[in-house]
Amino acid sequence: xxxxxxxxxxxxxxxxxxxxxxxxxxxxxxxxxxxxxxxxxxxxxxxxxxxxxxxxxxxxxxxxxxxxxxxxxxxxxxxxxxxxxxxxxxxxxxxxxxxxxxxxxxxxxxxxxxxxxxxxxxxxxxxxxxxxxxxxxxxxxxxxxxxxxxxxxxxxxxxxxxxxxxxxxxxxxxxxxxxxxxxxxxxxxxxxxxxxxxxxxxxxxxxxxxxxxxxxxxxxxxxxxxxxxxx
Numbered sequence: 001x002x003x004x005x006x007x008x009x010x011x012x013x014x015x016x017x018x019x020x021x022x023x024x025x026x027x028x029x030x031x032x033x034x035x036x037x038x039x040x041x042x043x044x045x046x047x048x049x050x051x052x053x054x055x056x057x058x059x060x061x062x063x064x065x066x067x068x069x070x071x072x073x074x075x076x077x078x079x080x081x082x083x084x085x086x087x088x089x090x091x092x093x094x095x096x097x098x099x100x101x102x103x104x105x106x107x108x109x110x111x112x113x114x115x116x117x118x119x120x121x122x123x124x125x126x127x128x129x130x131x132x133x134x135x136x137x138x139x140x141x142x143x144x145x146x147x148x149x150x151x152x153x154x155x156x157x158x159x160x161x162x163x164x165x166x167x168x169x170x171x172x173x174x175x176x177x178x179x180x181x182x183x184x185x186x187x188x189x190x191x192x193x194x195x196x197x198x199x200x201x202x203x204x205x206x207x208x209x210x211x212x213x214x215x216x217x218x219x220x221x222x223x224x225x226x227x228x229x230x231x
Contacts, residue, residue, distance in 0.1 A: 007087055008149050011040070014083055018076040021045055022117025022131060022138070025152035031117070032109060036092060036144035041111065041118040042076050043138040044069055048228050051137045053218035057228070058199075062215055070096050073141035074083070081143045091145040111140035114125040116182070121151035122159055123180040126166040126217035130159070135224025136217070156182040159198040168219040172198030175217065182207065 009027070015023050026039035046065060053059050064198040074095040081091035094111065112129045115121055121131035158180045165179040174195035178188050186192075199214040201206070219226055 007084070007147060011080060011083055011149075015040075015042055015080055017077055018079050019044055019072050020076050020131060023037060023118050024120040025140075025149045026114050026117035026119075027153045028109075028114070028117060028137075029145070031113065032144060035146040036090060038145050038147055038149050039109075039114040039118060039142055040077075040080060040145065040149075041115040041120050041121060041140065041142050042073065042080075042135070043129075043135045043140050044076075044137065045114070045227070046137045048137075048230075051219050051224060054215040058203045058214055058216075060207045060209070061188055063158060063203070063207065063209055063213055065210070066213060069139040070141075073139055077141045077143040078140065082143070084143075084145050084147050086149065089145055089147040090149070093143045094141060097165075109142075109144075111142045114142040115140055116156070117154045119155055122155045122157065123181065123189070124158065124160050124166065124221065125164060125175055125177055125186070125189065125204065126170075127175065127186060127220065129219055130221065130223050132159075132223060133228045135221040135223045137219070137221075137227055154182075164224060165224050166218050170198070170217055171196075171202065174198060178194045 012023055020042040022043040024041045028039045029037045050062050050065050077093040081093040085093035115129050121129045124130035130136050164177050167175040172194045174191045196212045199212040202214050204210045
């Protein structure tokens with residue numbers, strides 16, 4: 001007989017074995033439709049040496065890591081979903097193949113939303129999730145389920161304070177500098193098109209690859225630098 005405590009412990013153990021470094025449970029009641037109102041957020045860090053290099057310019061190594069970490073996350077959340085299904089519950093893994101991103105870079109349920117509701121971190125002035133453990137040097141994914149799991153306390157406000165190093169470092173000046181709370185919209189935090197154009201330009205200049213990956217705003221984050229200083 002599975003209990004909520006046993007399922008949680010076994011699920012977390014499995015997710016960690018697959019490589020998850022941060023895990024949180026979110027109550028998504030009123031956010032998601034239907035019965036899948038429990039969200040599990042997972043994060044893996046970007047390796048330190050890759051993040052250090054991004055403080056100068058985008059790199060081919062970051063480009064490769066971006067996609068390899070996404071694949072790892074796909075495996076992590078898919079394994080979690082299969083485990084919960086085996087316990088007799090419904091579960092849906094928000095893999096890169098399952099998530100639909102529209103022309104406005106929006107998804108029905110962003111991984112960042114699940115992560116803040118799961119208490120993993122907050123949205124920084126760089127419009128990315130910031131965690132105390134790794135700063136913004138992470139890749140995120142999530143899964144949804146109807147399993148009755150104990151949810152964490154959500155984080156509903158920023159802990160960035162007066163820090164604006166990401167805002168000041170953005171080459172395209174795409175970040176507004178506004179502090180986030182749970183009611184803040186994405187458009188209040190950054191100018192999407194300027195961000196995209198700047199990322200494409202910097203990545204192409206540095207690597208010859210024409211894609212919107214930059215990484216500077218999370219590489220210079222104060223919390224990220226604490227992560228980098230650990231070794």
